[in-house]
Amino acid sequence: MSMSNKRDTYRQLMMNRSNLYHLFSRFFQKEMDAAFLEKLRHIQFPVNRKETALTEFQDALLRLNEYFEYDAGESIEDLAVDYAKTFLGAGSAQGNAAFPYESVYTSPKRVMMQDAWNKMCELYEVKGLAKRDECKDLQEDHIAMELDFMAFLCDETSQLTETLAGLEEQREFLNRHLLNWIPEFCLDIKEHADTEFYRMIGQLTTGFLQLDSFILDQMIAERKARKVISKSVKVTRSYLDEVLHKLSKEYHIYGPKHLPERGMRENNGMIRYQEIFSLEELMLDGQSDFSLKEVIYPVSQTIFSFDENSATETISTDPKGIIIFARPCDINGLRRLDNMFLANGGMSDVYYKRMRDKVKIFMIECKESWDTCFCVSMGTNKTDNYSVALRFDEDMIQLKIKDAEFLDEFEWAGACDYEPSFIEENTRKVRIPNIKKGEKLRPIYELEFWKEYNETCISCGGCNTVCPSCSCFDTIDDLNQENSRKGSRRRVWSSCMLPDYSKTAGGNIARKFPEQMMRFKTLHKIYDYNARFGGNEHMCVGCGRCIMRCPEDIDFSETINKLADEVDKLKAKEGGK
Template sequence: MALLCREGAERAEQRAFLEEHLLTWVPDFCADLQRCAGTGFYRCVAQLTLGWLKLEEGLLQAEENAPSPFSCRVSTPALDRILEALGKEYRIYAPKRFPGRGARAGSDLVRYAPIRSAAEIVTDAPSDFSAKEIFYPVNQTMLYFQDDACRESVLSDQREILIFARPCDINAVRRLDQIFLGNGGEQDVYYRRLREKVRFLLLECGGGWDTCFCVSMGSNRTEDYSLALRLEEGGALVQVKDPAFAPYFEGADACAYTPGFVEENRRAARLPVIPDRETLKTASGLDFWKQYDERCIGCGGCNTVCPTCSCFDTVDVIYNETSRDGERRRVWSSCMLRDFTATAGGHRARSTPGANMRFKVLHKVYDYKARFGGEEHMCVGCGRCDRRCPKDISFYDAVCGFTQALEQEAEHK
């Protein structure tokens, strides 16, 4: 059953396996176990197993009976009215243009921000920052302390969250979910309480941009969305996948729209093959990384715009010098910063920009996959770090160059 889920088998296939195999004998076995087991532990295990199977059967049946997605065409005024209606229940975010605020003189900044109309949604340029700061804020207060008392922070806005996002960003969120919710057995409550409010509205990506390599990373497609939109002149084509949004599109003209995905980027990444610890040791010791000692200035800009970077510092802020009142915050941090690995005694596990670059690259295209299994790497190929770097260092070139250097080293052995 786990294999069918991992391989993305159709729900009907999963249900057939459940009914034709597991449910033909496991319930009887669990009943025998509850009757014959000598300890309460095994009786409870039997009860849990049976309950899980019944729950799984019910969920699969409910999904099969759920309304099918439908598509429609709406005009721009109609879409704006829908956004206005949604805004009463949801906070709505999308890539939005801020003229003159780009990283380089005279350039614009495209960043995820609240919107009120379809005209504000940027579709002709990639966003400079990712959507993660909506549910994983740059600066987040976790708790407040006063004298000997302490209280956790609460959300000031209880509305649900809608995010217009492209496939790479939606896939990036799944990586963050793995880190914050599926790593180590305990879920991060501060991440979860915002993340569970999020629903995605898929924005078609067209042909991508020069810095993209999402196809190489397998992040060019996704099915994790409530609505899909293709914004056109005068309106939009919409696919309604989540029944909760169907009432907003009642009376719209039906059409045959299905979202399209990028099938080929302008560039394709060559990813390293690291099958064992010996190869990993070789990869870590390559002279290839030394070039970044001179090129990289350790500003951390690449981590700031990356949709899958998750590192943070925890800091206590005291309101004034004589006060015992304050708050504990977590603030984004960066593995590329000089003091990221510094300890109290002054030692640094990684003391050069080249060592930091090695860590980042291996984390994105080896460590994550090795830790969590599956076929996904941490990097989603969005290309933001290439566009952000003030020294024009390309992460794509770093990955491809590293792969080539590792292959050449293997040939010499």
């Protein structure tokens, strides 16, 4: 089966699961009506009847078939009365019912709007979701809302090219928010319901969730098993071009591309990450002036539009994934962005995540180090974070394929023993300052050498713009000129090297002078990031683009080395006291 057919099958499965979750949501959203009951007669549930672990679901299906085959004598009015009694406590002197809220089943006092409700509100906010009109009167942890949310996760995952993360997110929600309370809730339905219909629906719901848990576990196990597969092949350029042509139907493909009419290089244009459609467009003979970050983190991005009554989030409907041809330093830069947008402060940036989940990396092996590179010193010269690695020889291309998504495309390619190699030494070297986490930074702030930058740095922010790991942005509201109550909000790249970056609402500027801005940026690159995220990583990846970009020829590698020398002097003084 081709990769395209596999994806179509997978997306159809996600759509089927989404439809089923919407169906089960409807059971609890409001009373039954004749039209819905008629539709229910003809629904086919996908289930392997030989799977003995799913006997409860099969038994419920049998009861459902018998319910419609043999008239149970339950009218629409009977079902409406039972809905009110079972789920709302209507007619019960003690107020006992199967109240359809997660908070009721997970809070100590069994009351509404507790921790579970707060968590569901947060999830809706993170995903940028609003209640459907049919559910506008329901709390976020109502069973109908939670089942709808699971349907949304199925729809969202169906649009991803990297599906494992989406499936694991579904499984986590299923375990934490559905299976955590709904089975007990369904037992209460059995106790409180008078009609066969709702007792049957309770059993069917529990059985369906158990079935879906089984399906999710299988899909996740399969994808994890496929991820460990690797294959090395050798192909011609024309072969790879044909593969890229096929992949372009499923992916937008980006890589460093030469733009002769643009850029800072005299008579030589600019190299920038752009969408490409053939290998001829892929620039391999020079370092790109910009990093890959602008592909998934746009320079300017509209996040929502608004009027006086509402706000509408901007969500891309493009189903294509993203392939990016990138070098190891940029791939490591992407890892830094992932930490800052997805693992910083306990909340993921939803706008970044939506793009990031689509990305597959094709790593370009570096044949040589450029003059401004110092990736070896920063430990970013190597990576294994890629789907495919490529070595471009004169006539042939060697590939190592680690992602099973792409194995079928190289089924007939000649095998080889290719393993990526990496740059082991740069001409330019840096020494990371020996600053320990928690160490007092005041003496470092007050170092005299920072003042040099008042004479050289013009605070243009160009270094941040080309940096693979800089992530700061401003938000800007654009108002409709014809109606000031309508407009849109954008987030736009910003720079800590701009004076207005640290300007507060009262007009105060925390960092007015280049020395303060350079100090802030430098410590962020070689201390703050590491202090926050730990490990051996620093924010700077040593690509050297800031050195190429600076109109005043400030060499950031020299800045790091100067700071290392100054820190050593400070420690020597402290040791001599």
